Amino acid sequence: MQKSPHLLAGTDIYRPLCPELQQFRTLTILPGSGPEELRCHLRIASLQHDLLPLYETISYAGGVCDQRYSITINNVALNVPLSTKAALHRMRLARDERTVWIDAICINQNDIFERGAQVSIMATIYMYGTRNLIFLGNDEECIAEATVAALNLTHETVIHALESFNSEDQMKLDAGEIPYD
Numbered sequence: 001m002q003k004s005p006h007l008l009a010g011t012d013i014y015r016p017l018c019p020e021l022q023q024f025r026t027l028t029i030l031p032g033s034g035p036e037e038l039r040c041h042l043r044i045a046s047l048q049h050d051l052l053p054l055y056e057t058i059s060y061a062g063g064v065c066d067q068r069y070s071i072t073i074n075n076v077a078l079n080v081p082l083s084t085k086a087a088l089h090r091m092r093l094a095r096d097e098r099t100v101w102i103d104a105i106c107i108n109q110n111d112i113f114e115r116g117a118q119v120s121i122m123a124t125i126y127m128y129g130t131r132n133l134i135f136l137g138n139d140e141e142c143i144a145e146a147t148v149a150a151l152n153l154t155h156e157t158v159i160h161a162l163e164s165f166n167s168e169d170q171m172k173l174d175a176g177e178i179p180y181d
Contacts, residue, residue: 022047057129
């Protein structure tokens with residue numbers, strides 16, 4: 001049997017899940033910063049267990065990049081798409097572990113039966129997550145900063161207009177006129 005290009009090392013990180021127990025995997029991202037290698041632990045949890053672990057779900061733009069990049073999970077190298085690696089880098093905390101659910105890693109992509117079983121419980125996995133983190137890609141052109149600045153300016157303009165709005169302006173509006181020309 002040929003090993004998938006998903007795995008680099010000889011040890012498989014994916015222990016079988018029990019669909020009857022609605023088992024799924026969580027990924028704990030170990031602390032780090034900058035370009036440091038991503039190191040993680042994969043664990044099995046069950047939606048039918050009273051003590052669900054606390055985890056966040058990650059939604060991200062997958063893209064169509066065929067390039068794969070290595071990350072370390074349970075001391076085993078795993079090849080993942082660039083978008084997955086970028087999302088994990090962005091969500092990694094500098095000093096604390098962060099436990100997440102991300103489909104590209106928490107579901108064994110080489111097992112069609114597992115993929116089907118996991119898709120059937122995916123809505124519940126998202127529902128029990130403490131929050132959903134969204135990653136749309138790296139903001140290399142500082143568009144996010146400019147967008148926030150534009151929103152802040154719009155907010156200030158609206159606040160100023162509301163504060164300076166008076167009864168004379170209201171009469172103009174009632175008469176069908178535009179109060180500010």
